[in-house]
Amino acid sequence: MKTVIIKYNAGNVxxxxxxLDRIGAGYIYTDDVEEIRSAxxxxxxxxxxxSTTMNYLRKVGLDKVIPSLKQPVFGTCIGMQLMCRFSEENNTECMGIFDVDVKRFPAEAGMKVPHMGWNNISNYAxxxxxxxxxNAYVYFVHSFAPPVCDYTVASCQYATSxxxxxxxxxFYAAQFHCEISGDVGQQIMENFLKI
Structure with missing residues (x-):
């Protein structure tokens, strides 16, 4: 099985x-369109x-390639947000794979933004x-997120649902960081590779 991690202008890769090394999964890290399409x-x-990240995707043409993919695609954190229609972060037009807008967390008394740390997810589907x-716990670091919508297959509560x-x-996506969410994150990544 050929697994590709898309190389683009974003950290945490x-x-x-x-x-992936921990679960014994081989991978290629590339921005080559043919390698991505053949994965x-x-x-x-x-x-x-x-906005910076979308500008980079447009510059190298990945903004057109990613939505056209037919194999299983898994976006996490900013990857998930850029798969949505629009982000309130610098009023950014995104790829529109999920027809939903990414919103900034509301400023509420006692709620810190960014949402950072362990929180539980629920309503899995x-x-x-x-x-x-x-109600498994996973690790989040973000100030923006899509609201609950028709594409939601797990939700979380922080200032709002x-x-x-x-x-x-x-297309699959997670707002949290599977790669640093312990056994739960590892299970999710293994499940993705088995699809």
Whole structure:
């Protein structure tokens, strides 16, 4: 099986590589369009700012390639947000794979933004959460998130209820960092590779 991690202008890729190494999954880290198109599985991870990252994707043409993929694609953190229609972070037009807008967390008394640390997810409805215990804890670092919508397959509560995971056709996404979410994150990554 050929797994590709998309190489683009976003951080945190090394921890994704370590996570795949831990589960014994081989991978290629590339921005080569033909390598990406020929992969069995594609992972679109990252940490970054929406407008800068989308500008880079447009510059190298990946903004057109990613939505056209037919194999299973898994976006995490900024990868998930850029798969949505629009982000309030610098008013950024994104790829529109999920027809939902990414919103900034509301400023509420006692609630710190960014949402950072361990929080539980609930209302699972995804093949990625097979074998994951109810109300499992995963690790988040973000100030923006899509609200609960038609594509939501797991949710989380922080100031408001938001989409912790999304799914549409061959596209899967998680707002949290699977690669640093312990056994739960490892299970989700293993499930993705088995799709």
């Amino acid at each position: 090394q921890s994704v590589m370590y996570a 069995d599985k594609v992972i679109f991870p990252g940490v970054g700012e929406a 995804s093949p990625l959460t097979y074998g994951v215990p109810d 938001f989409s912790a995971m999304l799914h549409r056709d061959n």
